[in-house]
Amino acid sequence: DAGVIQSPRHEVTEMGQEVTLRCKPISGHDYLFWYRQTMMRGLELLIYFNNNVPIDDSGMPEDRFSAKMPNASFSTLKIQPSEPRDSAVYFCASSLIQWSGELFFGEGSRLTVL
Amino acid sequence: GNSVTQMEGPVTLSEEAFLTINCTYTATGYPSLFWYVQYPGEGLQLLLKATKADDKGSNKGFEATYRKETTSFHLEKGSVQVSDSAVYFCALSDQTGANNLFFGTGTRLTVIP
Numbered sequence: 129d130a131g132v133i134q135s136p137r138h139e140v141t142e143m144g145q146e147v148t149l150r151c152k153p154i155s156g157h158d159y160l161f162w163y164r165q166t167m168m169r170g171l172e173l174l175i176y177f178n179n180n181v182p183i184d185d186s187g188m189p190e191d192r193f194s195a196k197m198p199n200a201s202f203s204t205l206k207i208q209p210s211e212p213r214d215s216a217v218y219f220c221a222s223s224l225i226q227w228s229g230e231l232f233f234g235e236g237s238r239l240t241v242l
Numbered sequence: 243g244n245s246v247t248q249m250e251g252p253v254t255l256s257e258e259a260f261l262t263i264n265c266t267y268t269a270t271g272y273p274s275l276f277w278y279v280q281y282p283g284e285g286l287q288l289l290l291k292a293t294k295a296d297d298k299g300s301n302k303g304f305e306a307t308y309r310k311e312t313t314s315f316h317l318e319k320g321s322v323q324v325s326d327s328a329v330y331f332c333a334l335s336d337q338t339g340a341n342n343l344f345f346g347t348g349t350r351l352t353v354i355p
Contacts, residue, residue, distance in 0.1 A: 132285070171286075171331070171345045219285050229274050229335030229343050233285030 130154070132234035134220050140240045146208040149237045151220030152201055161231065162195055162205050163219040171219075177203065210241045244269045248332050248346035255322055255353050263317040263349045265306075265332035273334040275299075275308050275315040280329045280348070289317075289330070322353045 133152040141147055153160045162174040175185040180197045188195070192211070197203040207214055217238045221231040249264040267275065274293045278286040290299030295310035306317045315332060332346040 170347045173343070221285070229276055229333070230288050230291070231278075231286070231343070233287065235283070235285050 132220055132222055132232055134218075134234035134237050136237055137235065138238045138240075140242065141210055142242050143211055144209045145241075146206065147210045147214075147239060147241075149205040149218050149220075149239070151203045151205070151234060153203070153220070153222035154232055155201065157222035157224055157232070158200075159223040160197060160203050161219075161221040161223075162203070163221065163233075165217045165219060165236070166215075174205070207239075210239075212241045215239055215241050244273070244334060244336055244342065244344050246332050246334055246344050246346040248330075248349050250349070251329075252350040252352060255351070257324055257353055257355050258321045259353075261317070261319040261322045261326075261351065263330055263332075263351070265315045265317065265346060267313050267315065267332075267334050269313075269334055269336055271336055271338075273336045275306070276333040276335070276343075277304070277306055277315070277317050278331040278333060278345070280331065282328070286331060322351070324353045324355055327351055327353050 135150045158179050161176040164172045164174055174187045175195045176183055177197045193207055195205045217236040219233050219236045221233045223231050245268045247266050276291045277289040279289045280286045290301040292299040292308035295308055298307045304319045306315050308315055329348045329350045331348045335343045
C-alpha cells in the first residue's frame, strides 16, 4: 500500500503569494494531521481531521492559514498571503480510526518564502 | 501538563559504538511512549513504542523501556551503524485525543565509519 503522499516536495515562492500544499492519506486511515517543522520550534501540530471533519485547529498560527479535507483521500493546507516566517517543512500524517499515537508521515513539503 | 524532554544533540558516534539517547516525560495518567526516527529528506516514522510501565519496545536493534518510577524512556542500541544516522524524536500520547501526541525536540545522531 502506498504511504502518505504529499506535493509539492519543494516550493519556492515570493512573499505575498498564495501557497497550496496537498496531501493524500493512507487509504482507510480516518485521522489526518498537518504538522510544521522548523529549527526554532521543532514539530508543531497545526490541525487535524477525523473523518474529513476538522477537530482541532488551535495550532493554526494565523488566519492566513487554512486547511480543508473535501474527501477521505485528499487534504490541502493553504497559506494566503505567504510570509518569509512561514518557511518550514510541512508534514502531513495519517492514522487509523483507533487513536494510538502511531502516525504515518509523508515525506514533507519544504516551503521557502522569499 | 504533558511534555517530553530529550537530551540535546547533536550526537556523533563511531560505527559499532553504544548509543543512548535520554528521554524523560511529564504526563497525567498513563501515557503511551514512542520513538520516531527521521532519516534525511524523509518524514518521521515510528521506530518503537511502549504502552505501559515496564514494557520494552524494540525494533531494528533499538530498545527502550518504559520506566514509570523515573518517568523515562531512554533509547539504546548496542552497536550503531552509519545507516542509523538520523534525527530521533521521543513522544508521548495520553490517549485522550488525537491532538495529544507530544514530541520532543529531536536528537540528531551522526555515525561515522
